[in-house]
Amino acid sequence: MRRNLKFKKATSLVLAASMLVGGSSNAVFAKTEGKEAEKPYDGVTISMMMNQGTYTTTFNGVFLDICEEIKEKTGITMDIQPVTDFMDVIQVKLATNEIPDIFVHNLPQNVKLFNAQENCVVMNDQPWFERMSSPDTVLYEDGNLYGMPIQSATWFPAIYYNEDILKQAGYEDPHPKTMDELYEICEAIKTKCPDVTPLYMMDNDTTKTQIFMTMGLGVALDDQKEVYDKLQSGELKFSDVPETKEIMEDLKKFYDLGYVNPDHMSTRVDDGVLNMAGGTAAMMIADEWTLQDIINQNPDLNVGSFVIPFEDKDMAVMGNFVVAMYVNKNGENKDACLAWINEFTQPEYMNRFNIETGTLATFKDCESAELHPAVAHIYEDYVRKGNAALEFNAYLDDQKALLDSYLFFLYADVISGQTTVDEMWQRWDDKFAEFQKQNGVPGF
Incomplete structure (x- = not known):
């Protein structure tokens, strides 16, 4: 459980409030001796x-x-x-x-x-x-x-897990080194803790579905950054890159093997928070903000974390x-x-x-x-040591609107059984090419 830090209170008051000059505000509002502070924006x-x-x-x-x-x-x-x-x-x-x-x-x-x-x-x-x-x-x-x-660094996604449930399943301080080992952890939870969802997913909100993909492709392509330039120029299609299909298949496998909550297509982040806090879910793919919400719900919950071993690599992911x-x-x-x-x-x-x-x-x-x-654990042992890949989405900032409105929903189509992995990436290739052509990008 996170302990709140003590902090020092200000020992003196700021003396004056200066007005805006040239669009830059130096105003810090405080009482001067014997007077109430002026409120130049009173009523705004x-x-x-x-x-x-x-x-x-x-x-x-x-x-x-x-x-x-x-x-x-x-x-x-x-x-x-x-x-x-x-x-x-x-x-x-x-x-x-x-x-x-x-x-x-x-x-x-x-x-x-x-x-x-x-x-x-x-x-x-x-x-x-x-x-x-x-x-x-x-x-x-x-x-x-x-x-x-409002922060100097953020977004440390990982699998955050209930330590007590993992112990019941036979795992203390787990650190899976391959995707197969991660599936084995899920199977152990499913078998030994039958009333608990091994991996709680919230696919009614596709921004949560996509976390696995932007993490996984970021790690998988970390040592192949030239691929991104070729995708942006039309020299390569996304379906030409083997890792795009491999990571999508890895995500789909959690659903195919029954490790995910059956109602995943109707659940959102609040549902995941309540299930983790209530002990009916063992693990979530989440970031530190969602974890904080879980701890706020149940301050006594013992939570650990580990990175997802995409492509069997021991590497974290960070955002830009x-x-x-x-x-x-x-x-x-x-x-x-x-x-x-x-x-x-x-x-x-x-x-x-x-x-x-x-x-x-x-x-x-x-x-x-x-x-x-x-x-x-994620920040100190991975990010600060330079062992963290930049997320996949960071290389597609110019297409951010298309990710939100189209690609994330394609991921959901795959895990809900509405399309295959191959069909999904073909549809994305077509949409991406159309977008690039409309925006006058050479090569499309």
């Missing part, structure tokens, strides 16, 4: 839109408390708008110029998808920029920062993104948004936010959470 309401899952795991709880405290200082009311189909909704908002004041999603991964160069504030000149611990990792290719990162707050640069509340974000970045708030949400600090003067041991 700013909207913040995000994915429902992100709200549940990160922007609930302590974040809501912080919003109320910042409101007391600044007068700004935060209107949080969690939506289920965020990517669809935000694309419509961007197309119709009904963009929320702030929206929350991946950075720099989605800069192009959101057309952030036209729609969002460049934040290189913000007063908190120089406090960032690793700004180079989140800058876009043009050298600009298009959002305020962090979660960030994008600001609508054409919105009437732009200045209030920048002032609010600057206040939020202060250690007074960020320490609490990081610790309560299990986040690695964005800023050098703020504290990070103590990682849950299961997450620390």
Whole structure:
């Protein structure tokens, strides 16, 4: 179980609140001696839109408390708008110029998808920029920062498992070195713990289905990065790459052998969290945010982790993104948004936010959470040692919208028996070529 870190409270108050100059907010709002703080944005309401899952795991709880405290200082009311189909909704908002004041999603991964160069504030000149611990990792290719990162690193996917159930099945501190060994663990759980689902899947949400694939192909092609250039240029088709079919077959095998919950096509992440927390599921393919949600449900649960041995390799996977707050640069509340974000970045708030949400600090003067041991295993023993592949999806950032709207659903079609692996990759090849041709990419 993750233990909350103690953190020091500020020993003095910031003396002055300065107004916005040239689009950059230096405002930090505090009481001066004998006076109430000025509230230059009193009565302003700013909207913040995000994915429902992100709200549940990160922007609930302590974040809501912080919003109320910042409101007391600044007068700004935060209107949080969690939506289920965020990517669809935000694309419509961007197309119709009904963009929320702030929206929350991946950075720099989605800069192009959101057309952030036209729609969002460049934040290189913000007063908190120089406090960032690793700004180079989140800058876009043009050298600009298009959002305020709420973390310095994220997304450590693995199999997270209930240690007590695995012990009942005969495994203590498991570390499968081949896919066959992983299937053997599933079979042991199925046989010795018949009331427990060996691997809980949530395929009603295809963003969860695809985690196995983006991890597996990232590892499988880690030493063949030239393949990505050939795919992007049309020199190769995805169906020409043996690993695409091998990893898809590996995923399908969990379903074919009965290791997955029968209702997987109707379940979402909340169902997985409840089953893991309740002891009716042994393992999940998840990230650290989902794990935190499980621990929040059952703080006494003993959880371990191991990497999936794709292609029989002992290697973790990492993403090319962090979660960030994008600001609508054409919105009437732009200045209030920048002032609010600057206040939020202060250690007074960020320490609490990081610790309560299990986040690695964005800023050098703020504290990070103590990682849950299961997450620390992946981060310390693999990622920090350089033994982690970049996920497959990271090499298809220009086609991000097509992944979300088409490829992820093809994966679900395979595991639900609606199409074969060969047919699925042929359909993706056709759709990918059509997309590339429409966008004027040479070779298509």
